[in-house]
Amino acid sequence: MSGSAARPALDRVQVRVEGLARAFNGVPAVRDASFTVGPGEIHGLCGHNGAGKSTVVKMLSGQLTPDHGRIAIGGTPVELPSRQAAQRLGVALVDQELSVVPALTVGENMLLGDIDAPLVNRRRTARARCRQILDGMGLEHIRPDQPVTTLGIGERQLVEIAKALSQNARVVILDEPTATLSDVESAHVFAAIRRVAATGCSIIFVSHRLSEVLDLCDRVTVLRDGSTVATTAAEQLTVDELIVQMLGETPHRLAAVAKPATSQAYALRIEGLSVPGRLVNFDLTARAGRIHALAGQLGSGASDVLRALAGLHPKATGNVRLRDRTVPYRDPVAAARDGIAFVSNDRKTEGLFLDKSVAGNLVATRLPHLGRGGVLRPGREQDAVRSIADLAGLPAGRLREPVRALSGGNQQKVFVARCLGRNDVLALLLDEPTRGVDIGGRAAIHRLLREAADAGLVVIFASTELEELLELGDEIITMRDGRIVRRYQGDADGSALMRDMTHGVDQT
Amino acid sequence: MTSADGSRHSAALATHPDPADPTPTPGGRLPRRPGPLTVASVVLLLPLAVLAVTTDRFLTLDNARAILASAAFVGITAIGATLVMIVGSAVSLAVSQTATVVAMVFLVTQHLGLLPAVLVALVCGVVLTAVQGAAVGYWDANPIVLTIAAGFAVGAAATWFSGGTPVYPASDAFVVFNRTLLGLPLSVYALLAVTVLAHWLLRRTTAGRQMYLVGENRAAARAAGLPVGRVTVLAWAFFGGCIAVTGIFLASFNTAATVTLGGTLTLDAIAAVLVGGTAIAGGRGSALQTLGGALLISVISDVLLLRGYSTGMQILVKGLLVLVVVIAVHLRTTRGWR
Numbered sequence: 133m134s135g136s137a138a139r140p141a142l143d144r145v146q147v148r149v150e151g152l153a154r155a156f157n158g159v160p161a162v163r164d165a166s167f168t169v170g171p172g173e174i175h176g177l178c179g180h181n182g183a184g185k186s187t188v189v190k191m192l193s194g195q196l197t198p199d200h201g202r203i204a205i206g207g208t209p210v211e212l213p214s215r216q217a218a219q220r221l222g223v224a225l226v227d228q229e230l231s232v233v234p235a236l237t238v239g240e241n242m243l244l245g246d247i248d249a250p251l252v253n254r255r256r257t258a259r260a261r262c263r264q265i266l267d268g269m270g271l272e273h274i275r276p277d278q279p280v281t282t283l284g285i286g287e288r289q290l291v292e293i294a295k296a297l298s299q300n301a302r303v304v305i306l307d308e309p310t311a312t313l314s315d316v317e318s319a320h321v322f323a324a325i326r327r328v329a330a331t332g333c334s335i336i337f338v339s340h341r342l343s344e345v346l347d348l349c350d351r352v353t354v355l356r357d358g359s360t361v362a363t364t365a366a367e368q369l370t371v372d373e374l375i376v377q378m379l380g381e382t383p384h385r386l387a388a389v390a391k392p393a394t395s396q397a398y399a400l401r402i403e404g405l406s407v408p409g410r411l412v413n414f415d416l417t418a419r420a421g422r423i424h425a426l427a428g429q430l431g432s433g434a435s436d437v438l439r440a441l442a443g444l445h446p447k448a449t450g451n452v453r454l455r456d457r458t459v460p461y462r463d464p465v466a467a468a469r470d471g472i473a474f475v476s477n478d479r480k481t482e483g484l485f486l487d488k489s490v491a492g493n494l495v496a497t498r499l500p501h502l503g504r505g506g507v508l509r510p511g512r513e514q515d516a517v518r519s520i521a522d523l524a525g526l527p528a529g530r531l532r533e534p535v536r537a538l539s540g541g542n543q544q545k546v547f548v549a550r551c552l553g554r555n556d557v558l559a560l561l562l563d564e565p566t567r568g569v570d571i572g573g574r575a576a577i578h579r580l581l582r583e584a585a586d587a588g589l590v591v592i593f594a595s596t597e598l599e600e601l602l603e604l605g606d607e608i609i610t611m612r613d614g615r616i617v618r619r620y621q622g623d624a625d626g627s628a629l630m631r632d633m634t635h636g637v638d639q640t
Numbered sequence: 641m642t643s644a645d646g647s648r649h650s651a652a653l654a655t656h657p658d659p660a661d662p663t664p665t666p667g668g669r670l671p672r673r674p675g676p677l678t679v680a681s682v683v684l685l686l687p688l689a690v691l692a693v694t695t696d697r698f699l700t701l702d703n704a705r706a707i708l709a710s711a712a713f714v715g716i717t718a719i720g721a722t723l724v725m726i727v728g729s730a731v732s733l734a735v736s737q738t739a740t741v742v743a744m745v746f747l748v749t750q751h752l753g754l755l756p757a758v759l760v761a762l763v764c765g766v767v768l769t770a771v772q773g774a775a776v777g778y779w780d781a782n783p784i785v786l787t788i789a790a791g792f793a794v795g796a797a798a799t800w801f802s803g804g805t806p807v808y809p810a811s812d813a814f815v816v817f818n819r820t821l822l823g824l825p826l827s828v829y830a831l832l833a834v835t836v837l838a839h840w841l842l843r844r845t846t847a848g849r850q851m852y853l854v855g856e857n858r859a860a861a862r863a864a865g866l867p868v869g870r871v872t873v874l875a876w877a878f879f880g881g882c883i884a885v886t887g888i889f890l891a892s893f894n895t896a897a898t899v900t901l902g903g904t905l906t907l908d909a910i911a912a913v914l915v916g917g918t919a920i921a922g923g924r925g926s927a928l929q930t931l932g933g934a935l936l937i938s939v940i941s942d943v944l945l946l947r948g949y950s951t952g953m954q955i956l957v958k959g960l961l962v963l964v965v966v967i968a969v970h971l972r973t974t975r976g977w978r
Contacts, residue, residue: 444863468865482859487923488852496853497864499846506846550864 145207146171146334147192147303152201153358154187161187163358165201169303174325174335176349176366178342180378180630181596184358185338189307192336193225194218205303223303224296232280232288232295238262239276242295265298268331269324285409286317293324304328305336310344311431315613322348340429342371342634354378371635375627379598398455400559400590402441405450410436411614414450418559418590423581425605426594427629433614434594435477438561441592442474443467454558454590468497471558473551477567477594483547486536490526491517493535493546498554524549525576541573548580559590566600578604596633598626684964688940695946703946705824707938712827713886713893715934717905718912719834720882722930726842727875728855728922729776729783731910734791735883736902738768741798742887743897747809754813758888765884766877768794773876777869791906798899806896817892827889831931834882838927847874856923911962912937917969924973937961 147169154162162184169175179185190196192203194212202209205221212218215225232241239262262276271290280288289309296304306325310318325348329335339345345352346366353363354377361377398420405414411433418424428434440448443464452459460466467474476482484493494517495502502512521531524545530538535546548565551557565581566574581604585591595601601608601624608624610617610632617632692698717735724732746761772790775781801807817826842848850871854861861868886905891897916933918925937958944954 442863443865464862464865465867465869472865474863474865476863481857482863485853485856485860485923487856492849497866499849503846508844508846508849510844 144170146173146205147336148202148204149188149192150202150204152188152191152198152203154191154196154199160358162191162198162355164360165355165358166360167353167363169334169336170350171302171332171334172329173351174329174337174349176345176352177336177338177355178340178345178352178374178378179355180598182357183355183378185355186307187358188355189225189305189336189338192218192303193223193305219299222299222301223305224299224301226289226292226296226304226306226309232291234280236280237276238266238274238278238280238283238291241280241291242276242298244295261298262294265294269294269327271324284317286313286320289313289317289321290324293321293328301333303334303336305338307338308340308430309337310339310341311429313431318344340634342374346371346374356380371631372627375630375634379626379630398558398590400441400592401451401453402437403451405437405440405448405452407433407436407440407445407448407614409614410445411440411448414616416592416609418592420558420588420590421585422606423585423591423593423604425601425608426592426611427596427601427605427608427633428594428611429596429633431613432611432633434611435563436614438474438563438592438594439476441467441559441561442472444474471556473497473557473560475547475551475560475562475565477563479543479547484535484543487534489532490521490535490538490546491531494520494531494550497550498556501554501556520549520553523553524580539570539573541569541576544569544573544577545580548577552580552584557589559592560584562591562593564595565593566595566597574600598629601629602626679968684961688943691947692939692943695943697946698943701823703942707935707942708828708831709825710941711934711938712825712831713889714905714908714912714937715831715931716827716834716882716889717886717909718916718930718934719831719838719927720879721909721913722916722918722925722927723838723842723851723875724773724783724879725913725918725920726855726922726925727851727872728858729773729872729876730920730922731783731913732769732772732787732790732876732879733784733906734769734772734787734794735906735909736904737791737795737798738765738880738883738902739887739890739905740897740899740902741768741794741801742884743891743894743901744798744802744807746814746888746891747807747897750813751810754816757814761888762881762884765887766880769880769883770873770877773873773879774869776876777872795899802897802899804899806898808896809891812895814888814892815895817889830885830889831934834885835927835931838878841878842927847871851875852923854922908937911958914962914969915965917965919969919973920966921973 145168149168150166152162152165153160165184165188167175177185177188187196191198192212194215194217197213203212204210205223210221212221212223218225233244236244239259242262242265243258259276266272266274266276269290271294274283274287274291280291283291293304293306293309309321313321322344325335325337337345337349346369349366351363351365352369352374354361354374356378400416400418402414402416402418406412414433414437416424426434426437436445439445440450441452441459441461443461443466446462448462452461454471457470459470459472461472480486485496488496495513498516499508500506502516503509517531518528521528526542526545526549535543538546544566548562551560560581562581566577569577578600581591581593593604605624606622608620608629610620610629612633620628697703717739721731721735724730742761742765745764746757749757749760752760772783772786775786776783819826821829842851850861850866851874853866854868854871858868890901894901912934913925913930914920914933915936916925916929916931918929940957940961941954944957
């Protein structure tokens with residue numbers, strides 16, 4: 133904490149959130165979120181995936197309107213129909229993803245989207261204002277006329293925060309600002325946050341990194357299933373207590389006993405896999421027939437393992453062997469040819485061909501096998517479509533429809549099924565295999581993955597959802613900051629995983 | 641329809657005092673009103689048909705032949721451009737220059753014999769264009785910028801090579817390309833052959849189907865391990881072959897090649913592809929549609945010519961036609977209308 137000189141006034145209230153609720157298509161994402169933030173307070177907002185944090189953040193920053201409940205700022209109830217409206221009332225949001233424009237200078241970025249900026253910029257006044265804000269954050273070394281490209285990722289995050297402050301904010305919401313930062317960079321961001329809070333600004337800090345939350349925040353509100361569990365002073369909390377609040381009853385591994393590796397099965401051997409700035413020295417021997425789960429939040433490196441193997445990280449280094457052949461994993465075409473199939477965590481932009489039919493998507497990656505000499509045979513194509521659709525439980529009547537028309541669950545089934553039922557796929561890699569999928573769809577996809585493993589494939593998936601990790605993973609590897617934290621062979625429970633993912637333990 | 645629409649709108653304005661409110665009233669819209677493609681087709685084709693049949697000498701065999709013949713040169717190139725547009729590389733702006741160079745090469749190599757000259761010309765067109773495709777496919781070069789540069793380079797090469805004077809052939813074996821078969825010039829048969837070949841390639845081969853996938857979502861194709869670079873190069877190579885065929889016919893028809901031989905081929909080909917309804921963003925379209933587009937432009941030019949309008953008028957109408965279809969296709973893709 134920033135020293136006793138500027139204790140936040142916790143007895144006063146600057147932001148009051150009361151009984152906030154919001155549903156999507158009848159499914160409640162937030163049921164009853166309530167908390168207050170005082171002027172100068174840094175307030176942590178924690179919760180497991182799907183607890184409703186980001187929905188609350190979106191309602192506070194004007195991106196979503198609540199179905200029920202009230203938001204009051206400075207004692208006045210407010211309506212926030214848009215981001216601009218929120219900005220006008222002094223609410224600034226620093227997003228998970230960086231939104232600085234690399235081609236512009238620091239100063240230009242700070243003025244972007246500023247509703248108070250004059251139509252005709254007066255260079256000198258603008259520059260002086262930026263200088264003042266940067267100095268106020270302890271960023272004396274950054275010049276307003278410096279191009280953003282010359283800054284490191286941590287400094288860009290700082291510029292982003294500076295930009296939020298330049299909007300004369302009374303409330304600054306930081307949504308996972310440190311997920312992709314190194315410790316040194318995070319320390320700078322924290323120092324800046326403390327300085328900002330010292331000016332009387334209310335800070336709402338959303339993070340998965342629980343030890344950071346406890347270090348930085350004055351109080352912590354935990355959400356579970358869309359409702360506030362408790363708001364507690366940070367000094368009275370430990371990481372373990374926080375995890376208990378977040379999970380309620382901790383999920384344990386059910387009867388699903390980890391499968392022993394069959395001796396004659398082949399393996400995917402990964403040695404010393406590294407991606408600069410993202411992943412350090414990852415080792416794994418993944419046996420065919422088992423499901424290996426990578427547990428890690430955004431920035432943990434879990435999804436980078438899969439992307440590197442699929443050939444999507446050209447700068448990756450290390451040794452990868454599949455069935456004792458070296459995989460040229462820096463080239464996606466070669467990786468696919470050697471039997472690696474990858475299901476990305478974003479089926480819309482990096483997965484399906486949304487305007488193409490379901491059938492067309494199911495055969496998209498296996499066209500070379502549906503003919504001879506590059507010429508397709510329509511009969512074989514139809515047979516393939518029918519058998520995959522059958523395998524994946526896709527409605528036979530909708531195969532001619534564009535994938536876009538399907539539900540999220542069925543879209544994801546198409547995405548996964550595209551990799552199944554082929555003898556040229558040896559390893560199946562999935563990043564968040566059930567993101568945005570309803571419960572029925574999840575069960576179906578989990579079944580598909582288990583069947584794929586039983587059929588003799590290497591299956592590796594990355595996920596942040598405890599139930600999914602515990603249910604599917606024969607081996608679970610927890611990751612944080614690009615490193616492996618621990619490996620579990622069928623003896624994991626939810627709170628241990630959560631602790632590894634959010635708190636971090638030295639590699640054992 | 642228009643007046644009903646207008647009065648409904650003003651009524652809506654009266655009840656909603658805030659005219660800036662953009663929210664459409666869901667009940668106010670007619671169920672299933674015809675989409676812009678349907679409207680555009682009717683608006684364009686109906687008057688055209690009326691105009692055409694009422695035009696003197698339009699409905700004659702000779703005129704039909706003339707329409708086909710005038711569609712052929714541009715059509716052959718446009719079929720190739722269709723593949724490039726489908727694969728997501730938008731357009732090439734180096735077509736005229738490439739056709740000119742191919743024509744010159746074809747005429748200069750006549751002394752080798754007709755077949756070798758044809759082969760050399762084809763290889764020339766394919767290589768020149770496929771190299772640009774490789775830069776787009778493997779290195780993500782911007783096709784517009786790249787082909788502007790390539791157009792200058794190729795055009796300059798043509799000027800340098802010819803010294804700015806017309807290139808004349810060493811023999812006249814090429815006149816065989818000016819022959820007619822069953823009353824139609826060979827170029828018309830070439831157009832049909834290229835269309836059939838392109839259609840088969842797009843629909844019945846692995847590479848062709850992958851062109852649609854790469855064009856619709858390049859990131860997804862890459863993540864799936866599809867050969868994005870190779871497929872792109874193949875589309876461009878086919879395009880190069882088509883340009884070369886056009887170049888050969890152009891050279892034969894003119895019996896000499898000047899640096900301006902390619903003329904407005906670049907934009908004419910793009911217009912034919914767009915009028916056919918192929919999406920400039922990639923992922924949709926077909927060779928048959930482009931054939932239709934080329935024929936439609938040809939019919940319109942023919943009608944205007946028969947009615948005695950100037951060249952300026954013909955170009956103006958062509959421009960408006962492209963504009964209308966492009967807007968209609970855009971609305972269809974972005975709003976899901978049909």
